[in-house]
Amino acid sequence: MDKPSHLSVVVDLSPSQWHLCGQSSNSHPLPLSAFLSQLLAFLNAHIACNDENTLSVYGALPGKSILLYSSATAVPEEFTGPADPNTYRPFEVLDSTMMNSISDRVEALTDLEQEPPIGLVGALTKSLCYINRMSNASSTSTAAGGVQGPVVLPDPRILVVSVSPDESSSYIPIMNSIFSAQKLKVTIDVCKLYGPESVFLQQAAHLTGGSYIYLERPDALLQYLTMAFLPPPAVRQLLSVPTQDKVDFRAACFCHKNIVDIGFVCSVCLSIFCQPVPVCSTCRTKFPIKTLQRLNASKPAAPAPRTPAPTPPATSLPRSQSIGTPRSSMGNGLVAPSPSRNGTSLPPR
Amino acid sequence: MAAANPDEHGDVNSEASPHALLTFLQSQSQNTLSRLYQKPSSCLSIFRLLGPLDRQLVMNLLWLDSAIPASTMNAWVTREGRKPYEASLGILSRLHILPSSPVKLALNPTFKTSLRQAITGGGTSGSFGVPAGNDDKHTTPSVEKLDAYALERWETILHYMVSSGSGRYPAKPSQGVLLLLQRSGLMTSPHGAALQITSSGFQFLLYSPHTQLWELLLQYLHMAEERQMDLVEVLSFLFMLSTMELGREYSTEHLSGTQTAMLEDLRDYGIIWQRKASSRRFNPTRLATTLTSSAPPLPTTSGSGGTTQSQGFIVLETNYRIYAYTDNPLQIAILNLFITLKSRFPNLVVGAITRESVKKALANGITADQIISYLTTHAHPQMRRNKPLLPVTVQDQIRLWELEKNRVKSQEGYLYTAFASQADYEYVLDYAKKLDVVLWESAARRCFFGSLEGHANIRGFIERRTAGNV
Incomplete structure (x- = not known):
């Protein structure tokens, strides 16, 4: 038989967004309860595919993230009673654990005036940690006399089900998660149910080889999930899975957390700013005043007559480098972002 | 015979042979299968036995209410x-999960309803086993106890087979x-004497437990038809067992x-455990609950040595010596099939692969590949660091010994001799050579040997020629 695969699901449980999503004024409303029953059917289908398939589900709640279900933890005490003869046991345990933990958390939510930002990054990071722990656990047991060579958790995947708009303050942590996922060879799939297109999650799916799907018909969620997100990577080579035609590669600036079309990148640490700054806030590099003047003059908002060609927009981030870590100072100066960073950097003041 | 090497996890792209049971199911009538598909647990188990692409196709169609055009899929x-997809469609239609229609794709309605019910739960079929209520008199047996029971039963069968030739x-x-x-042809009793293991029996011993189990169960299914048992009932019970939970008691x-x-039969194979024959409750063992998964059905091997043996215990050196860290009589007996044992210690057996020992195994019908795959599967963790795992010299030598056996090849045919003249002989030989049926020729003795297929043509040719001369 074939190899088992691991799936981590990150569920966005923002109360306000789900309220909006379920409103009947939408063309295809999807209330939370209908969403959960379709999601559970999908999770059951994943377990049904192979007895050794593993699963973990993280919930992103306002201001926090929690583990809703993990197939690695032991069956809790309350399920040792008589089982339902009409339901496959693992499904029963999965469904009731999920529903119990969700209802516990939703009841515990306080009625605040303003909802704290959704804990999507926390949930994403936790599922990456989970995958890392599972892969490492199996390889350490090998070192202690196991059977096979280095056992890596086969085909780990993360599926993000999102309804909230992008939180621009979470740009840096999301990018860092993407880089860790690349390193762990984890595929991130994104299913966007409601709200505006998510720039960051589009990039996450694109950079890890996953697929990003914005549901036009959220009420047909289960069919989307089954066809696009159920097949493990090996099957996806045979049955194609929709991918994005165009990816929004815009980045968020470090100073105001705005998503920018054109940014200014520190030539030392690659921090991104929405306007030229005299001192880099990350690595404290000072930039020459002349460069600042020149860059200010070339800003697209006020096009200077002498600029020969507008600078190309910040299209992509360097993929192999993490953002926000200062590198050793080899040369400094503030440069306008362009595919090649040569020529525009100037000596420091 | 089932696939020889089920331990090798097939890549999706490779044409992995389908599970042995699926082949059996494909030979059943549509009526039988439709009745089988009424149980959600059966559908779930069959679904799991399918290949990865087949499963995805089933899932894609599962939640659709109407048929979709084949071109859409x-x-x-x-x-x-393209090729695996066509193969998958073929398998699914032979199982009658996908009615064969070239234009529209839709699941068999019975199968669809049952699989949906299996995944969403609910219904009143009770096909996942009715758990027994709490028993005040006896405590539920622990998982360890069930494992030990299953192992003991299973090893009794194998040990009986392996030692039948030795007289003990x-x-x-x-x-x-x-x-x-x-x-099943694994053992035979010549002239009503005691049972003797056959060559397929020897091969059977070297399979993985999962394959062994399914092979016996398939034979059981074949026998069920003869014993006037309802095949659907038998199959759904096996599938029900495979979806049960280990360590839980179920009611009969x-x-x-x-x-x-x-x-009673399943108790003998170690698939279920009962306190006594008349007991109204039973426990599935690990052999049952792993029927449709790739997890090892027997967790640890018995014997005082304990836990590491299931992970591999054989060290093979380039000088053909074998060190087997085991005290399990079954494993020693199986090794004895193809090695010469030299000395035995409380937890260690030392032997060597020799020409004689391998020849003996080959004579029993075991193939060189089976010996090599057995050694690979049971190699000691220390051996896992070697690349390749087994010394190449030993592997090659075992294969060469097998080739030695096949030095003489027999072929049926006719000898043409007593030609009147050299010209006649050459004329006929020329014709036979054109047909490519000459196996041997000797111009000095004016005779040649042609294969069976060519005989009619050559004979006709000679007759025509003789008639023409006259």
């Missing part, structure tokens, strides 16, 4: 996926098991007559 298939008879399995072994009250009769 075709559009999803990549260029590399250890604990005898029950009459039902013996009949099954005999009917809701079983049909056929299924109650099966309890």
Whole structure:
């Protein structure tokens, strides 16, 4: 038989967004309860595919993230009673654990005036940690006399089900998660149910080889999930899975957390700013005043007559480098972002 | 015979042979299968036995209410996926999961309803086993106890098989098991004498437990038809067992007559455990619950040595010596099939692969590949660091010894001799050579040997020629 695969699901449980999503004024409303029953059917289908398939589900709640279900933890005490003869046991345990933990958390939510930002990054990071722990656990047991060579958790995947708009303050942590996922060879799939297109999650799916799907018909969620997100990577080579035609590669600036079309990148640490700054806030590099003047003059908002060609927009981030870590100072100066960073950097003041 | 090497996890792209049971199911009538598909647990188990692509196709169609045009599904298939996709459609239609229609794709309605019910839960079928209520008198047996029971039963069967040739008879399995072994051709009793292991029996010993189990169960299914048992009842009970939970007690009250009769057989194979034959509750063992998964059905091997043996215990050196860290009589007996044992210690057996020992194994019908795959599967963790795992010299030598056996090849045919003249001989030989049927020729003796297929033509040719001369 074939190899088992691991799936981590990150569920966005923002109360306000789900309220909006379920409103009947939408063309295809999807209330939370209908969403959960379709999601559970999908999770059951994943377990049904192979007895050794593993699963973990993280919930992103306002201001926090929690583990809703993990197939690695032991069956809790309350399920040792008589089982339902009409339901496959693992499904029963999965469904009731999920529903119990969700209802516990939703009841515990306080009625605040303003909802704290959704804990999507926390949930994403936790599922990456989970995958890392599972892969490492199996390889350490090998070192202690196991059977096979280095056992890596086969085909780990993360599926993000999102309804909230992008939180621009979470740009840096999301990018860092993407880089860790690349390193762990984890595929991130994104299913966007409601709200505006998510720039960051589009990039996450694109950079890890996953697929990003914005549901036009959220009420047909289960069919989307089954066809696009159920097949493990090996099957996806045979049955194609929709991918994005165009990816929004815009980045968020470090100073105001705005998503920018054109940014200014520190030539030392690659921090991104929405306007030229005299001192880099990350690595404290000072930039020459002349460069600042020149860059200010070339800003697209006020096009200077002498600029020969507008600078190309910040299209992509360097993929192999993490953002926000200062590198050793080899040369400094503030440069306008362009595919090649040569020529525009100037000596420091 | 089942696939020889089920331990090798097939890549999706490779044409992995389908599970042995699927082949059996494909030979069943549509009526039988439709009745089988009424149980959600059966559908779930069959679904799990399918290949990865087959499963995805079933899932894609599962939640659709109406049939979709085949061209729509075709559009999803990549260029590399074309061939596996066609193969999957073939398997699914032979199982009657996908009624064969070239234009529209839709699941068999019975199968669809049952699989949906399996995944969403609910219904009143009770097909996942009715758990027994709490028993105040006895405590539920622990998982360890069930494992030990399953292992003991299973090893009794294998040990009986392996030692039948040697004249020593250890604990005898029950009459039902013996009949099954005999009917499956794994053992035979020449002239009514005691049972002797056959060459397919020797091959059987080297399979993985999962394959061994399914092979016996398949034979059981074949016998069930002869014993006037309802095949659907037998199959759904096996599938029900495979979806049960290890360490839980189930009640026999809701079983049909056929299924109650099966309890005794399954108890003998170690698939279920019962306190006593008349008990109204039973526990599935790990052999049962892993029927449709790739997890090892036997967790640890018995013997005082304990836990590491299931992970591999054989060290093979380039000088053909074998060190087997085991005290399990079954494993020693199986090794004894193809190595010469030199010395034995409390937890270690030392032997060597020799020409004689391998020849003996080959004479028993074991192939060189089976010996090599057995050694690979049971190699000691220390051996895993070697690349390749087994010394190449030893592997090659075992294969060469096998080739030695096949030095003489026999072929049926006719000898043409007593030609009147050299010209005649050459004329006929020329004709036979054109047909490519000459196996041997000798111009000095004016004779040649042609294969069986060519005889009619050559004969006709000679007759025509003789008639023409006259």
